[in-house]
Amino acid sequence: MSEPGTSDDTPLPEPGDAPRRPAFVYAIGRIGCRFPDRGVEKEFAQATGRTDTRGRTDHEALHEVIDRPENRYLARQLLYVFSVRGVETYTVRPRYEEDYDRLIEAVRPQPTPLDLDVLIGVREPVPPGGCGGSRLPMVEFEQVYSFDRTELVDAVDKPKDMPAKRFRKTADEVLTRLLAVAANAGATAEDRAANYITCRYAAVYVKTFEAFAADSALTSIDVGPAPVGGDRGVVSFTLSFTQRGTDLTERWSALVDTEYLYPYLLTPLAPSL
Known part of the structure; x- marks a missing residue:
């Protein structure tokens, strides 16, 4: 960064x-x-x-x-x-x-x-x-x-079966973590992708809530060039969740294209190896 x-x-x-x-x-x-x-x-x-x-x-x-x-x-x-x-x-x-x-x-x-x-x-x-x-x-x-911050959290569509109070706490914690990643000048492809995800992609908040409900911790947020297309500004945004009881880790990634002024989601958040 x-x-x-x-x-x-x-x-x-x-x-x-x-x-x-x-x-x-x-x-x-x-x-x-x-x-x-x-x-x-x-x-x-x-x-x-x-x-x-x-x-x-x-x-x-x-x-x-x-x-x-x-x-x-x-x-x-x-x-x-x-x-x-x-x-x-x-x-x-x-x-x-x-x-x-x-x-x-x-x-x-x-x-x-x-x-x-x-x-x-x-x-x-x-x-x-x-x-x-x-x-x-x-x-x-x-x-x-x-x-x-309140407006940003309120803009996230809460799944119907999630308690509002618990979802708000989760979304606020995720936003705090994302803003730590977003403490950058917003000038590199990785920075721009992270900042775009923070402000515009609600799925990262919802997925983290689901992981917490399954007794997993958000252990890392990684942003870097994608294995394919990284040379032209495609960035991989990855959340890692570790199961608190078994210590097993699963990763979910989304790809963001930053070639143009406005970054956009290339592939949605999905499990990754």
């Missing part, structure tokens, strides 16, 4: 070189914002003075100001930073002007430790001189969506 916060010093292609494959990113973290310079900070202070923010927290006041249509010019001037596990990893900007709404939504008026943002886009080289005083790589995103 790649470490979050690493800079991208990859040289630009020389004229005549073969086209370089886009550096796709699919990452899970948190989006915040800051002022790129004192001028923007002072302009924001003037806009705040024109807004009724009495009784609001600093986060609420910030969101109130940048969410107003007349202040959209300010929202475009802020520096948006994507962090993974508290480590600043990318600066972000939308590919399309109207998608600043996604960034404003991510800058929550009442943030909590449960908040999560998914960033999907293309990593660009660090611009000369950095961006807004930052030397972080830039990701131009196609999609950002925001939710919290």
Whole structure:
């Protein structure tokens, strides 16, 4: 897994070189914002003075100001930073002007430790001189969506015969384990596959619940190139369950294709050797 916060010093292609494959990113973290310079900070202070923010927290006041249509010019001037596990990893900007709404939504008026943002886009080289005083790589995103852990767990379809309270505890534990795997920059094929599975594939939660009910433990989560197709971005995602009484281990794997911007499930979760 790649470490979050690493800079991208990859040289630009020389004229005549073969086209370089886009550096796709699919990452899970948190989006915040800051002022790129004192001028923007002072302009924001003037806009705040024109807004009724009495009784609001600093986060609420910030969101109130940048969410107003007349202040959209300010929202475009802020520096948006994507962090993974508290480590600043990318600066972000939308590919399309109207998608600043996604960034404003991510800058929550009442943030909590449960908040999560998914960033999907293309990593660009660090611009000369950095961006807004930052030397972080830039990701131009196609999609950002925001939710919290509770919403993600609630989105998993619970089998009818499973008690809701027990299923929620199981799903939350699995999510914690998956987010530990997803503590990455979302830049390699393995990272992108793990992050896609974490957010989009409910079968891993259901299978783990079934394993717990059969007195098995989730002993490992492994992500790596598939035996076939790994050279073109096919990734194997494997859950290992060990029976607590017999110490026998069974493995369930799914294949994820990461060749394109949006990863997708190539084969569903099934027993593997």
